[in-house]
Amino acid sequence: MVPVDYYIILSAILFTIGALGVLSRRNPLIIFMSIELMLNAANLAFVAFARVYETFSGQIFVFFVIAVAAAEVAVGLALIVEIFKSKKNINIDEMNSLKG
Amino acid sequence: MTTPTYTDFYTLLPYLILTVWACVLLLVDLFIPVGRKGITAFLAALGIAVTLGFSITQIGAESVGFSSMVALDGFSTFANILLLSSGLFGIALAYGYTQRFNMVRGEYYILLLFSVSGMMLMAQANDLIIVFLALELLSIPLYVLSAISRKLTSEESGVKYFLLGAFASGFVVYGTALIFGATGSTNLAAIFAQAAAGVTSGLLLTIGAALLLVGFGFKVAAAPFHMWTPDVYQGAPTSVTAFMAAGAKIAGFVALFRVFATAFPSLAPELTTILWALSAVTMILGNLTAISQTNIKRMLAYSAIAHAGYILMAFVPYGNAKVAPTAIAAGLFYLVAYAVSNFGSWGVVIALEKAEGKGLEIEDYAGLAKKYPALAAAMTVFMLSLIGFPPTLGMVGKFYLFRSALAGGFPGLALIGLVTSLLSAYYYLRVVVNMYMKEGDPEIEREPWLALTTGFTAIATVVVSFVPQFLFMLAYTAVMR
C-alpha cells in the first residue's frame, strides 16, 4: 500500500530537479536531458493516477508523451548539431547575440 | 474495435484535408526542381485555399468526433478560417522573401502546412491529449522554420525557441497529469462534469490548470513566459516571424479559451486573479520594453507580447457566465484585428529588409513616406491599428476588449490596458515619425504578393473598422453555443 501521494511527490521532486537543470546548466544537451527528466516525472504521475483510476487512458497518454519526446529529440538534436556546425561550440551562454 | 464514422471525418475534415495535402505535397515536392519551388508554394496555398473553402462550408455546423476528442463548432470554424487565412498570408509573405534571401525550399511550405494543421487541431481539440499533441504539431515545424535560413541568428532563435518550448511543454504535460489525477479524465467535458460534481480534489485541478496556463502563456507570449519572443522573432526569418506571431498566438488563445471555458469555469475564483495579473504584467512589460527598441522586428515582438496581454484581458472574466461569451468574442475579434495588422506590418518590414539583416532598424524607415507614400500610409494604418486608434480595426477591437473587461468588473485592468496603449503610441509613432518626418532614402523590394498582402490588410484594417458587425457577429455566434 503506497499512497498515490508519494508517487506524486516523487514526480514533483524529479520535475523540480529537471527544471533546475534547465535553469542552471549551460550545455544545451544537458538542458535537453533535463527536459526529458521533467517529462518523465510527469509520466510517472500520470501512470500513478492511471493506477488509481484503473483506466488505460493515463497510460496511453504517457505512451504519446514518449512518442512526442522522441520527435522532439529528433528535431532538437538536429538543431543542436546544426548550431554546432555554425559556431563550433554549443555553449548555450554564447548564444545570446539576440537580446535586449 | 470501432471504425471512424462519417461524423468523425466531417468533424475533423479541414485538418484531414490539410494533413493529407501536406503529406502528398511532401512527395510531390521531391519532383519539383529547385528553381521552381514556386510551384510548391502555389500548391501549398492551394491546399490551404481548398481547406478554407471546406471550412467555410462548415460555418454553423456542430459535431464531435473521434470519441469526442475533437469538436467542430462555431468557435473552431472561426478559428480555422482565421488560421487558414494566416497560413495564406504566411505563404504570400514567404514567397518573395525566401527567394530574395536565398532560402527557397519546398519544405518551408510543407512545414507551414503542418503547422497550420496543428493549429487547427488545437482549435478543435476537445481532449487534453489532442491539445498536447496539437501543441507539439504546431510547434515542431515552427522550431524548424525559425532555424531554416541557417544563418547564425536564425539557428540561435531556433534553439532558443525549441529549448524553451520543450521546457514549457513539460509544464503542460505535468499539468495534464495533475488534471488527470484530479478528475480521472483528459476529456474537457468530462473534466468539467467532474469538477462540477465536486468530487475531485479542487486544488489538484487548479494546479493542473495553472500549469496548463503556463504552457499556453508561453505559446501566446504572455509575461513572464514571454522572454523567448523578441529573440526568436528577431532571429527567425521575417516571413516565419510574421506567420508565427499571428498563427501561434491565435492557436494558443483559441486553445486557452476552449480549454478553460469548457473545462475550468468552476476554477474561475482562483484563476481570475492569476489571469488578471498575467494580463496586466504582459501589457506593462511588453509596452515598456518596446519603447527602447531600435530594431523594428524586436519592437514588433514586444508589441506582440503586449497584445497578448490585451487579448488575455478579454479572457479574465471567463468565469462570469453573463459576460464570458461577449468577452471571449471580443478576444476572438481582437485576434482577427491583431492578425490583420500584424501581417500588414510584417509585410512592410519584409519589403524594407535587406540581406544581412539590414533595413531592420527603425531609422531605416526615414523618408519612406516621400518615396513610397502608399507603403508608408499602409504602415501608418497598421501602427494606428496596433495603438488602437480610429479609424482602424484595432480601435474597434480594443473598444470591445475594454468593454468586456469593464463589464466583467475589472476597471483596473481596463485602465492599465488604456494607459499602456498610450505608452505604445509612443513607440508606434516613432515608426511614423521616421517615415514621415525624417529625411532618408529607403529602398524597397517590389513583390506582387507582398504588395497584395500589405494592400489587402491595410484596406481591410480600415474598411472593416467601419463595418465590424459581421465580424463581431461571427465571433459572437462562434462563442455562443
Next chain:
Amino acid sequence: MNSELIVFLVLSLVAIATALGMLFSKNAVYSALFLVLNFVTVAVFYLLLGAPFLAMSQITVYAGAIMVLFLFVIMLLGAENLKPSNALPWQKPLAILLSVILGVEATYLLLARARSSLSVTSPDAALNTMDSLRNMAETLFSQFLLPFEITSILLLVAMVGAVVLTRAEKGAAK
C-alpha cells in the same frame, strides 16, 4: 510500513539520486548515463504501477533509443565538457532558490492541501497479463485512434524537420 513502501522508498531514493547525478555531473556523458539509470528506475515504477507495456516502452524508446542518440551527439560534438564561464553569476543561486521554493510549494500543496486519500495497491496480477495488453491496444486503436494518427504525423514532421535542418540544400547559401 509494508514492503511495498520500502521498495518504493528505495527506488525513490535511487531515482532522485540519479536525477541529481544527472544534474551535477560535470561531464555530459555521465549526465546521460545517470539519466538512463533514472529512466530505468522509472520503468520499474511503471511495473509497480501495473503498466508493463509502458515500462517496456520506457526502456526501449527512452533509455535505449533516445539516450543513445544523446550520447552519440555528445560524443560527436565533443560536448562532454564546457569551458567554465561566469556569465551569469546570479543565475545559479537564483535557479536553486526558485527550484527549492517550487519543490516546497509543490510538496506543501500536494501533501498538505491536495491530499487524496487514494493509495496504490501492489501490482495486480490481472493487469500484467496479455489480456490487459490487448485491452490497451484496443483502446489505443479505437478510442485513441486519432491521437495515434496525429503522433504518426508528428513523427513524420519531426523527421522532415530534422532533415531540413541538417541537409545542405542544393543552391542554398550556407
Next chain:
Amino acid sequence: MEFLLQPLTLLTFLPLVGVLVLLFINAEQKSAIRWTALGTSLVTFVVSLWVFSMFDKSNPDLQLEAKYAWIHVAGWNIYYYIAVDGLSILLVMLTTFLTPISILSTWKAVDERVKDFMIFFLLLEVGMMGVFVAQDLFLFYIFWEFTLVPMYFLIGIWGGPRRVYASIKFFLYTMAGSILMLLAIIYLGIQAQNTFNVPDLLVRLPDLYATGQIPSNVQMLLFIAFTAAFAIKVPMWPLHSWLPDAHVEAPTAGSVILAGVLLKMGTYGFLRFNMQLFPEATVKAAPVIALLATIGIIYGAAVSYAQADVKKLVAYSSVSHLGFVMLGLFALNAEGVSGAILQMINHGLSTGALFLLIGMIYEQTHTREIKVYGGLWKITPVFGTLMLIASLSSMGLPGLNGFVGEFTILLGAFGSKAIGSPWYAGLSALGVIMAAVYILYMFQKVFLGPAGEITHHHELKDLNWREIVTVLPLVIFMFWIGLYPKPFFEILAPAVEKLLSALPL
C-alpha cells in the same frame, strides 16, 4: 444613396471626395492640388450653408438627424447617429468656414508635399465635423481620436524645427486624456444597457442616477474621466503644456485650425457630454472648474506678456481665452453658456486671424521674434490695420466680437449660482486688462515705434489680394458678431435653455 444624401452625412464626408480626387492627382501638379482642395472645402462650405438653411432655430432639439443602426449585434447598440442642434451648428459652420481660409493661407506657405498636406487637411475637416455632429458616444470617440492623426502629421511634417517633439507631445497628451473618457464611455454603455447614443442615454441616465445604480460618486468619477479628455484639449490650466509647443511648431494653417476648431472640441465636449450626461456632478464641480478657468485666464495672460515669440504669445493667449469659455460654460446660466458658445466662435475668428496674419509676415521674414520687428505699420498699412482689428477683437473691444462673448461670460459668471461667488468673474475681469497689456505690447512692438531690424532690412510687401481675401471674411464676422450678434444668440438660445433646464440648479 439615401444615406449619403442625408444633409449632415453629406456635409461631414464631402471632404473625402476631395481626398479621393487628390489621390489621383500627380503630386507634382501642385496648383491643381491646391485648387482641388480649396474647391472641395468651398463646396463643403456651400453645403454647410445649405444645411444651415434647413436648420430650425426655434427648435431646441437635435435636428437633421441621421440615425442608422450601425453595430447592432449581441448587446451592442451602436448607431451611426449624427445630428445638430443649437449647441453645435455654429461650430460646424465655423469648421467649414475656417477650412477654406486655412487652405487659402497655405497657397505659398506650403510648397513641399502639397498633396499630402491637402489630404491630411481635408481628413482633418471630416474629423472635426464628425466630432460636432456625432450623437453616439462611440461614433464621437472615433471622430474625436481621428482628428489627432491628421493634425499630428500636419505638425510633424510641415512644422517648425521642433516639430517632431511638438507633434508627439500633442498626440500623446490628447490621447492620454481620451483614454479615461473611453473608459467612461464604455462604462456608461454597459450601465445603460449597451446604449451609446446621447439622447437615449439622457432618457435612461436619470433612472440610473435615481435608483443609485450609478451612485453619485461614480457619476463624479465619470465626469472627471470625460473632463480629463476635454480639459486637455481645451486646454485648461494646468494641462496646457502641449499647446505652446504645438502652436509654435505647427504651420500657419495648422495653428489656425488648431486654435480655431480643435480646441473648441474640448469645450464643446464639456457642453455636450459633461453637462448633459452628468448634471449633478457638473453642478458640484462648477466652482472647481471656475477656479481653474480663472487661474488659466490670469496665468495665460501673464505668461503671454513675457513671450518673445509672436506666435507663442498668441498661443498662450488661447489659454487665457479658453479660460473665459470654461468660466462661461460652468456659470451654468443662460448668459454664461451662450456667451461661452459665442466666445468659442469668437476665439476661432480672432485667434485664427491672428495666426493667419502672423503666418503671412513669417512667410516674408522667417522670424517671429517680436523684438526684431517694429514700425511695420508704416510699410504695410493694410496688414497693420487687419492685425489691429484682430488684436482688438482678441482683447474684447466693444463693437467687435470678442467683447460680446467675454462680457456675457463674465456677466454670467458674476451672478452664477453654480459658481457661487462673484470673485471668479471679478478676477477674470482682470484678465481683460491683462489682455490689453499683452496684445497692445505685441501690437506696439511689431507695428508701432521705429523700424526694427527686420523691418529695416527687408523689402517687406504689404498683403496681396489673396491674403486680404483670406483674412477679410474673418474680419467681417468680427464686426458682425460684435455689432449684431442677435442671429447667433437666437440659434443658441433654445438649445441652451433646454440644456440648463435639465441641470439640478
Next chain:
Amino acid sequence: MHLSETINTGFYFLAPGLVLVPLLGLLINAIFGKSFSEKMVGTVASLASGTAFVISVLLAYSVSINHGHTVSVPFAEWIHIGNLKLDWTFRVDSLSATMMLVVSGVGTLIHIYAIGYMHEDVRFKHEEGRFTRFFIYLNLFIAAMMILVSGDSYLMLFVGWEGVGLCSFLLIGFWYEMDTLARPSWANSNAAKKAFITNRVGDFGFLMAGFLMFWHLGSFQFDEVFKAAPAIAHESPWIIVAITLFMLVGVAGKSAQIPLYIWLPDAMAGPTPVSALIHAATMVTAGVYLVTRSAPLYTLVPQAQYIVAMVGATTALFAATIAVGQYDIKKVLAYSTISQLGFMVAAVGMGAYVAGMFHLITHAFFKALLFLSAGSVILGLERGHHALAHHGHDDHSKGKKKEAKKVESGHGGHDDHDEVFDPGDMRNMGGLRKTMPVTFWLYMAGTLALAGIFPFAGFWSKDEILLDAKLHFTSIYWQLSIAAFFTAFYMGRQIWMVFFGEARTDAAKHAEESPRVMTVPLMVLAVLSVAGGALNLPFEGFHNLGHWLSYTIGEVEGLPLNLGVAGISTVLALLAIFISWLIYGRNPLKTGQVDPLKKPLGFVFTGMENKWFVDEGYGVLIIKPFKWLSQFLADVVDWKFWHDFVHDTVIAGTYNWISEVALSRYADQKGIDAFFNSWGDFTNWLSGNVRKIQNGFVRSYALSVLLGVVLILGYLILK
C-alpha cells in the same frame, strides 16, 4: 412723415444718424481716401462731424419742444439672452443733447482746424494715407463719443466708452514711430499704450459696476436701473455703494482722476487737435457725464458721493501743482485739464450736477481754444524754425534737423541731452505777442476764461462749483480755491513766458502766424469762451442750463450769485496772475535761464517738475512687479516647471524610466531621442537594468518561466 409734423413732434428718428453719419464719413475716407486730395478728405470728415452737429441741434430742439421728455430711439437688438436685454437704443434727453452739442460742436470746429494743422505739422511728410487716417480716426472718435453720450443703457455707454479709448490710443500713437520731437522712438506708442491700458483699468471698474448692477438691479437700461435702485438701497445699501465706487474707478480712468490720471499728460504725444478734442473737451469729460447720468444712484449713497468729491478735489489741487512746474506748453495745459476735470468731478460728486455740466461745457470751449492756440503757437515756432533751417541749408529734412540742433544748442532747459529743437518748450518761446498777434489774443481769451476772471465763461462755471462746495463741504471748497489760485498762476506764468518778453530762440523770433483755416475756428471758440457763461448765469431766471438739465436729472435749485465766493475767487485769481507777473512778467526769462521758482521752492519745485514722481512710483510698484511676475510665470513656472519639468522630466522621464532609452548606443540620434536628452544618469541606470533582463540567455528566460510558476503556485497557497 411730413416735415411740419416732424417739426412739431421732434427729430428723434435722426438719432442713429449721430453715429452713422460719422461712420459714413469714415468709410468714404477709408475707401476713397486714396484718390482724394487732402482738402477733400478734411471736408468729408468735417461735413460728417458737422452733420452730426446739425442732428444734435435738431435733437436738442426736439427735446425742448417736448418739454424735456426723455425719448428712447430703438435702433437694433444687440444681446438678448434670458433676462439680459441689451439693445442699440439711443436716448435723447436734455443731458445727452447737451453732450451731443458739445461733442459735435467742438468736434466740428476741431475738424476744420485740423485740416490746416495737419497739413502744417512738421512731422507730416506728405505720407500717403497718413492725413486720411487722421480724419478717419477723428470721425471714428465722434461716432464712438456719440454712442457714449446717446446710449440708453450703461452697456451702450460702455461701448462708446471703450470706443473713445481706442480712438484715444490710435490718435495718441498717431506718430507712432517717433517721439514728440519727431525722433525715432517708442515714446509715442508707449504713451498710446499707456493710455489704453490705464483706461482699461478704469473699464474694469466700470464692468464690475455693470455686473453688480445687472445682478442686483436687474438691468443695464438707465431708467430701469434708477427705478430699481431705491428699493435696493434701502435693503442693502452696500450694493449701490459698490456700484458707484466701481463706477468711480471707471471715471478716474477716463476722466483722468487720481490715481489713474497718469496717462493724460503723456497723451499730449498726439497731434494738438487731438489733445484739444479728446484730451480736453470731450472724451475726458465722459466720466463727469457718467456721474451726472448716474445721479439717481449717487444721490442714494452720500458716502460714495463724498468719496467722489474728495477724489475730484484732490485731483484738482494735485494736478494744478504739477502744472506749475511744467515747461511744455501742452503739458501745462494737460495738467490744467486734469485739474479742471477734478473740479467737475468734485462738483458732480457733491451733487452739483448742473455746476459740473456747466463747467464741462465752458471748459470744453476754453480748453479747446487753449490747446488749439497752443497748437498754433507750436506750429508758428515750427515754421520759424523751419524757415531758419531752410534758409541756411539746402539739405533734406534729416540733415536740416541736425543742423537745427546746432543752431539751437544754446537754449536753456535741463532735458536737452538730445539736441533737438522742441517747439513745445516754453523756454524756447518768448515775445510771440508780436509775431503771432491773433493767436496771442485768442490765447488770452482762453487764459482768462480758465483763470476764472469775470466775466469770462470760466468765472461763472467755476464759481458755481465753489459755491456749492462752500455750502456743503468746506474742505473741498478750500482745496478747490487753492487749485483755482494755482490755475491762475500757471496760466499767468504761461502767458508771460510765451508771449511776453524777448524771443529766446531764433525760431521764436521768426515765428509766423497760422493760416485762416486754423484761426477762424479758434475765433468761434474764443467767442464761446468769453460769452459761454451766459448759459447759466447765477441770477433768478437765468439758470438756463439748470432748467434745461432738470428735465433729466431732476429739479436743481439754482443758486444765486454769492458775492463772497465770487469775490474771493476773483481776488485769488488776480493775485495769482500778479505774482506770476512778478516772477515771470517783470523779468522775462532769458535764454538758458533756470526757472526763477526753482531756487526759492527747492525740492518742492523739483517735485512739481517731475510730476511728484508718480509715474516712477507706478513703475516700481506695479509695472516692474507685473513684468517680473509674468516673466517669472512664463520662464520659470510655465516653461521650466510645467513644460520642462512636469512634462519632459516627470511625464516623459517616467515614461522612459523603466525602459531603456538607447542613449548609450544611439547617443547621437537627433529629433525624437532628443526628447529624452534631459534626464540624468539615474534614469539611464535604472532603465538599462530593466532591459538587461532580456539578456539573451536561455537559462534566464527559463528562470522567468519558473518564476511565473512559482508565483502562481505561491498565490494558490496563499489563497
